Amino acid sequence: MGKYIIKRILITIPVLLLVTIFCFGIVNLAPGDPTDLYISENATAQQKEQMRENLGLNQPLPVQYVKWLGNLLQGNLGISFSSRVAVTEVLPNKIQATLTLMLATLLLSYILAIPLGIICAKKQGGWLDTLITSFSFLGVSIPNFFFGLGLIFIFALQLKWLPTGGMTTLGQESNAIDSLKHLIMPTVVLSAFYCSNMIRYVRANMIEIFSENYMRTAKAKGLNQHLTLWRHGVKNSLVSIITVASSDIPKMLGGAVVTEQIFQWPGIGQLMISSINSRDYPVLMAINLVAALGVMLCNLLADILYAVVDPRIRY
Incomplete structure (x- = not known):
């Protein structure tokens, strides 16, 4: 296992x-000139060229890339054009805010989704299965921005139970209760899709597992129903759950872009916009580089967890 992990790290x-080539190319080949936003419209050509030189944009793209990569290897991500602050000083707080939102989303989604998916599989075709499945299809279908605005209108503007946005209340000392109130609506909006998606996967997987011979054998031997479910059923479905979870985590960054903008959550998504x-x-x-690293780490962690939950998998 150790050799496999080292091999995977070397492959990355x-x-x-x-990824660095792609990140640099996709950003620098975008239409428009950044200097247009940082200099007067009446500026002379010489002033514009001086601004390009100040921003490091006056050299050919290959030269700019080599310099950027060299700085990156030294832990220097450059200076922000807009704030003139080092990027390494801007990112940490934004990453922390987004990770807080993603962790809350993961916990809420999977704590609800796994039991509900099992219930749907056990009650297949029943009214409870139909009800939960219908809500899961609704959760997958409803757009984040529409759901988020609806929650703001009901719970913030009409009922006035929760704040409209932000991470803390301005002018007040931050505390756990206040932070939790600000976290509720963005977490619910992000969780709607991932919880609904996981319910469908768990339901389909558990229906297949319930029809396996080893489950029938355990039941025929008179083993405790709950023990059979968790020790044999759920344990064997963990590989599928890990696969879905490892693909969901990178997607949350995309969802966070919209959700953070709606709720003015000061994370990576808002910073990207x-x-x-x-x-x-x-x-x-x-930001693109951090997202790529996150995807790679999730894939590596998923491969490691496969071997942990299923002894038949060996690398």
Whole structure:
């Protein structure tokens, strides 16, 4: 297992190199010139060229990439065009905010989805299965922005139970209760899709597992029903659950872009939108790189967990 992990880590090195090329290229080949946002419309050609030189955009793209990659290897992600602050100082707080939202989403989604999926499989075709499945299809279908605005209208504007957005209340000292109130609606919006999606996967997988011979044998031997379910049924479905979860986590970054914008959550998603509007290339490249690293780590963690939950899998 150790050799496999080392091999996977070594494989990620050329993949990361390709990711850096892609991140740099996709951002720098976008239409428009960042200097247009940071200099007067009446500026002379000489002033514009001086601004391009100040931002490091006056050299050919291959030269810019080599310099950026060299700085990256030294832990330097560059200077933000808009704030003139080092990107390494901007990102940590934003990443922490997004990770908080993603962790809350994962916990809520899977704590609800796994038991509900099992219930649907056990009550297949019944009214409870139909009800839960209908809600899961609704959760997958409803757009984040529509659901989020609906929650804001009901719970923030009409009932005034929850704040409309942000991570803390401005002008007040931050505390756990206040932070939890701000976290509820964005977490519910993000969880709607992932919880519904996981319910469908768990239901389909458990229906298949319930029809297996070893489950019939355990039942015929008179083993405790709950013990049979958790020790034999759920344990054998963990591989599928891990597969879905490892693919869901990277998708949450995409969902966070919309959700964070709706609720003004100060995370990576909101930073990405503002960076696109200001053509802040260093920040955009850093966000893309962080997202790519997250995907690779999720895939590696999933492979390791496969071997942990299923002894038949050996690398």
